[in-house]
Amino acid sequence: MLDIFRHRRMWRRQRDLKPAYDVVIIGGGSHGLAAAYYLQKDHGIRSVAVLEKRYIGSGAAGRNTTILRSNYKTPEGARFYDASVKLYENLGKELNFNLLFSQCGHLTLAHTDRAMFVMANRAEVNRLQGIDSRVIYPEEIKRLAPAMQVENPHATYPIMGALYHPPGGIIRHDAVVWGLARGADRGGVEIHQDTEVQSMERSNGRVTKIHTNRGTISAGHVLNCTAGWSTLICDMVGVPLPITTHILQACVTEPVKPLLDVVIVSSQMHVYISQTDRGEFLMGAEIEPWTTYRMQGTLNFLQEVTRHTLELFPQLERARLLRSWAGLCDLSPDYSPILGQTEVENFHVSAGWGTYGFKAAPIVGKTLAELVATNRTPDLIAPFAVERFYEDKLVSELAAAAVSH
Amino acid sequence: MSFLLTCPNCGTREVTDFGFGGEISARPTARPSLRELGEYNYFRRNVAGVQREWWFHRSGCRAWFIAERDTVTNEVLLTELPRGPGSPESVA
Numbered sequence: 001m002l003d004i005f006r007h008r009r010m011w012r013r014q015r016d017l018k019p020a021y022d023v024v025i026i027g028g029g030s031h032g033l034a035a036a037y038y039l040q041k042d043h044g045i046r047s048v049a050v051l052e053k054r055y056i057g058s059g060a061a062g063r064n065t066t067i068l069r070s071n072y073k074t075p076e077g078a079r080f081y082d083a084s085v086k087l088y089e090n091l092g093k094e095l096n097f098n099l100l101f102s103q104c105g106h107l108t109l110a111h112t113d114r115a116m117f118v119m120a121n122r123a124e125v126n127r128l129q130g131i132d133s134r135v136i137y138p139e140e141i142k143r144l145a146p147a148m149q150v151e152n153p154h155a156t157y158p159i160m161g162a163l164y165h166p167p168g169g170i171i172r173h174d175a176v177v178w179g180l181a182r183g184a185d186r187g188g189v190e191i192h193q194d195t196e197v198q199s200m201e202r203s204n205g206r207v208t209k210i211h212t213n214r215g216t217i218s219a220g221h222v223l224n225c226t227a228g229w230s231t232l233i234c235d236m237v238g239v240p241l242p243i244t245t246h247i248l249q250a251c252v253t254e255p256v257k258p259l260l261d262v263v264i265v266s267s268q269m270h271v272y273i274s275q276t277d278r279g280e281f282l283m284g285a286e287i288e289p290w291t292t293y294r295m296q297g298t299l300n301f302l303q304e305v306t307r308h309t310l311e312l313f314p315q316l317e318r319a320r321l322l323r324s325w326a327g328l329c330d331l332s333p334d335y336s337p338i339l340g341q342t343e344v345e346n347f348h349v350s351a352g353w354g355t356y357g358f359k360a361a362p363i364v365g366k367t368l369a370e371l372v373a374t375n376r377t378p379d380l381i382a383p384f385a386v387e388r389f390y391e392d393k394l395v396s397e398l399a400a401a402a403v404s405h
Numbered sequence: 406m407s408f409l410l411t412c413p414n415c416g417t418r419e420v421t422d423f424g425f426g427g428e429i430s431a432r433p434t435a436r437p438s439l440r441e442l443g444e445y446n447y448f449r450r451n452v453a454g455v456q457r458e459w460w461f462h463r464s465g466c467r468a469w470f471i472a473e474r475d476t477v478t479n480e481v482l483l484t485e486l487p488r489g490p491g492s493p494e495s496v497a
């Protein structure tokens with residue numbers, strides 16, 4: 001029988017939990033799996049369990065709009081996300097798994113003088129970090145996105161220019177989850193799905209026991225990689241977080257012919273648009289302003305996102321929506337993440353990801369793995385410690401990240 | 406559908422009529438340290454369950470009021486006007 005017909009598992013079947021691991025990672029999303037992958041790959045740490053309460057990629061990792069970019073506003077943010085995009089560029093080859101990564105280019109539209117000024121500022125910050133990013137004008141926008149209505153005398157938001165970021169693009173999110181899981185599993189990491197952490201015990205400033213629905217375990221280090229649920233996990237060990245949980249929504253149209261091969265974002269119109277490899281137009285908007293843990297979409301979102309998309313792509317007027325969904329986002333006050341050590345010695349967090357966590361997955365995994373292996377905070381993540389909120393030293397990405405992508 | 410809120414002045418409206426003011430938290434003492442101020446400004450309980458929170462009737466009477474809402478179901482249990490000076494939510 002030819003090998004290609006044989007059913008092969010991507011990762012090993014679930015066994016019983018062992019009583020102890022060197023590292024326990026809570027959350028089987030892109031961050032948790034990336035941390036597990038880099039722990040074994042960079043540091044040879046194989047006694048690792050990833051605990052996922054549902055199935056891997058069932059949270060934000062499987063609900064995002066798959067956009068990658070690094071044109072952030074602060075030098076700290078731009079440097080960090082650039083390192084992430086560079087890791088993503090090689091990840092498919094490294095994992096021997098096609099992640100369908102397309103660096104098709106990313107356009108952030110500007111509709112006012114003020115927005116043009118902010119774009120120019122971002123382009124300068126980006127270029128100082130060696131990131132390909134520049135301001136372009138309507139002629140070039142039309143060349144890059146010929147199907148988009150760029151000059152519309154009746155537009156609510158006329159297009160004055162855009163921040164063009166050529167290395168930005170889209171990557172298949174499920175493939176990232178599966179590829180990292182397979183890579184981690186082959187390196188000896190255990191992936192436990194349907195395994196929910198219910199409480200933790202803390203003594204002498206350390207997490208000593210983790211109680212799950214499948215038994216109690218202990219760990220040398222514990223990583224909280226649970227995004228929208230981060231507060232609930234941190235509550236179990238008494239670590240306060242400056243985050244709130246909100247829903248972010250997205251939807252897709254039925255497949256249409258290829259029209260658009262760049263990512264279009266408008267912060268003023270609160271919309272981002274790309275066309276998937278299947279031909280669907282993928283549209284996302286803003287988080288809902290109120291906090292919630294309920295992943296249910298709103299009609300208001302569908303009305304707003306389609307109205308704005310139609311202003312840019314009136315030819316989609318008759319396209320039907322195929323599906324829509326919502327995911328949870330853990331929003332931090334300065335729109336930058338909260339990353340690294342906490343007041344509990346062996347408990348580390350990756351939280352405060354708002355709407356930009358997926359694009360950071362590989363660099364979060366790599367830096368958290370280094371933190372665990374060396375007990376030292378890598379320089380790249382030092383600006384993102386939770387301590388900054390006690391000292392009022394914020395890393396404000398408001399202008400570059402407040403719009404989701 | 407998201408959910409409905411009942412403004413104590415105007416009655417029941419869609420949530421899009423209102424501005425969200427966040428969970429109600431205790432104000433710090435008269436002369437807070439930088440750390441206490443940081444806790445008040447930035448740290449949130451972010452509960453999964455019933456939360457007392459501020460709302461603002463943006464497209465109506467423009468009054469601030471309080472709601473108790475279950476953040477897991479989005480069920481609104483009650484809405485009321487703030488109780489004035491001395492109460493936990495007092496802004497005086």
Ligand SMILES: [Zn+2]
Nearest residue numbers: 412415462466
């Ligand atoms: Zn009212």
